[in-house]
Amino acid sequence: MTGIKRALVIGGGIAGPVTALALRKAGIETTVYEAHPSAADGLGAMLTVAPNGLDALRIVGADQAVAAVSHPVPGVVMADGAGNVLTEFAGFPELPATRAMARADLFRALAGHAVAEGVRIEYGRRLVAATDTGDEVTAHFADGGTATGDVLIGADGIRSTVRSLIDPGAPGPAYGGVLSFGGPAVGSDVQTRPGMMHFAFGKAFLGYWTTPDGRVIWFGSLPRQEPMSAAEVREVPAADWLARLRELYAGHVPGQALLEHTDPGEMYVVGPMEYMPDVPHWHRGRMVLVGDSAHAPSSTSGQGASITAESAIELARCLRDLPDVTSAFTAYEGLRRPRVAAITGDAAAKNKAKAGRTEIEPGQSAGRPAFPTPEQMFAPVHRHHIDWDQTVVP
Numbered sequence: 001m002t003g004i005k006r007a008l009v010i011g012g013g014i015a016g017p018v019t020a021l022a023l024r025k026a027g028i029e030t031t032v033y034e035a036h037p038s039a040a041d042g043l044g045a046m047l048t049v050a051p052n053g054l055d056a057l058r059i060v061g062a063d064q065a066v067a068a069v070s071h072p073v074p075g076v077v078m079a080d081g082a083g084n085v086l087t088e089f090a091g092f093p094e095l096p097a098t099r100a101m102a103r104a105d106l107f108r109a110l111a112g113h114a115v116a117e118g119v120r121i122e123y124g125r126r127l128v129a130a131t132d133t134g135d136e137v138t139a140h141f142a143d144g145g146t147a148t149g150d151v152l153i154g155a156d157g158i159r160s161t162v163r164s165l166i167d168p169g170a171p172g173p174a175y176g177g178v179l180s181f182g183g184p185a186v187g188s189d190v191q192t193r194p195g196m197m198h199f200a201f202g203k204a205f206l207g208y209w210t211t212p213d214g215r216v217i218w219f220g221s222l223p224r225q226e227p228m229s230a231a232e233v234r235e236v237p238a239a240d241w242l243a244r245l246r247e248l249y250a251g252h253v254p255g256q257a258l259l260e261h262t263d264p265g266e267m268y269v270v271g272p273m274e275y276m277p278d279v280p281h282w283h284r285g286r287m288v289l290v291g292d293s294a295h296a297p298s299s300t301s302g303q304g305a306s307i308t309a310e311s312a313i314e315l316a317r318c319l320r321d322l323p324d325v326t327s328a329f330t331a332y333e334g335l336r337r338p339r340v341a342a343i344t345g346d347a348a349a350k351n352k353a354k355a356g357r358t359e360i361e362p363g364q365s366a367g368r369p370a371f372p373t374p375e376q377m378f379a380p381v382h383r384h385h386i387d388w389d390q391t392v393v394p
């Protein structure tokens, strides 16, 4: 036992509530401080939580709360840009099915579950500075207030303030070379298979599936060399972006049909696809990072939320089992770095292909050696399991 009794968690997205729940389970009193005035402010788009993420959430009893706001999409169909199926995979039957949901619903579900379990979440508390005396750490908020604890955990996302407090020279988010969009397509004759996420490659990439209310939701990207901020992307009318997407996806099956049946008013203008380059320092003194602040993969991975949940659980196990804060943070980093590096590295390679539009062209075979089967691709990621009851050793 590190002997720590009070943890301050900065950020109430995914990492924040899950870390707080896991710390509570480990007997450590935790308060979450979230900058926004409520859960899930200003979030668009959909995301998926994979079997490994659900497995981690199950440890803190949050899997059911997530199930209540999501629907299962266990399988994957991969096709070229002409509609030819390359390969398909129904998912691993012994694992929980990947679930899709609105990002905002996931945030609300996790925060709601945490509060129901007794976690305190304070909204409208933006961290601006921290003082680490060696014996304790004090968070300073924009409203002039402070809070003191034994550790301060930066669950404050890809633009983390805690990351800069740990290391003023830490890198910021990097641009993945594409702008992300999505939305519902209504009235197209595009067919989907129940429970399957379809990935259509070709000169451009598009993913799509059908939600329980019968809408086909697509997500795709527009290569762009010059980075734009999310605010700059949103200043451009959605209809203009849709026109450019229609141009790019002309002739793409089923991209052309889906985009023709998308209403610009309903489109998700998500913004630049970003990821975190390697963060050299995950902790210093009594401060540590968890989730996107330490390891945000690009959304190509479909793993950001899932590996965030894994890291939250592992951090709590380390703080539960190791004799002091430094050895706990060191063990946590050692447990997590190789895993997240494998996932973020793989996503970066796929992303490069998206930005350069060098994905699979019509007629290319799924069986060629460079193109692993979905089982090979997903097994090491989806089968990851954390044993909460196992004691962490340094």
Ligand SMILES: Cc1cc2nc3c(=O)[nH]c(=O)nc-3n(C[C@H](O)[C@H](O)[C@H](O)COP(=O)(O)OP(=O)(O)OC[C@H]3O[C@@H](n4cnc5c(N)ncnc54)[C@H](O)[C@@H]3O)c2cc1C
Residues within 6 Å of the ligand: 010, 011, 012, 013, 014, 015, 016, 033, 034, 035, 036, 045, 046, 047, 048, 049, 050, 103, 125, 126, 127, 128, 155, 156, 157, 158, 159, 160, 161, 180, 270, 290, 291, 292, 293, 296, 299, 301, 302, 303, 304, 305, 306, 307, 308
């Ligand atoms: C468009 C999009 C699609 C995605 N799709 C997927 C997907 O399909 N599958 C998947 O697994 N992942 C996906 N992701 C990634 C996933 O959303 C993130 O990996 C995940 O949200 C990370 O959780 P987090 O808690 O670390 O950070 P966040 O969810 O970003 O939460 C950070 C929180 O900290 C708060 N905060 C920030 N600064 C401060 C401060 N100074 N003081 C107090 N609070 C602060 C923020 O307001 C926020 O609530 C997607 C991401 C995007 C943007």
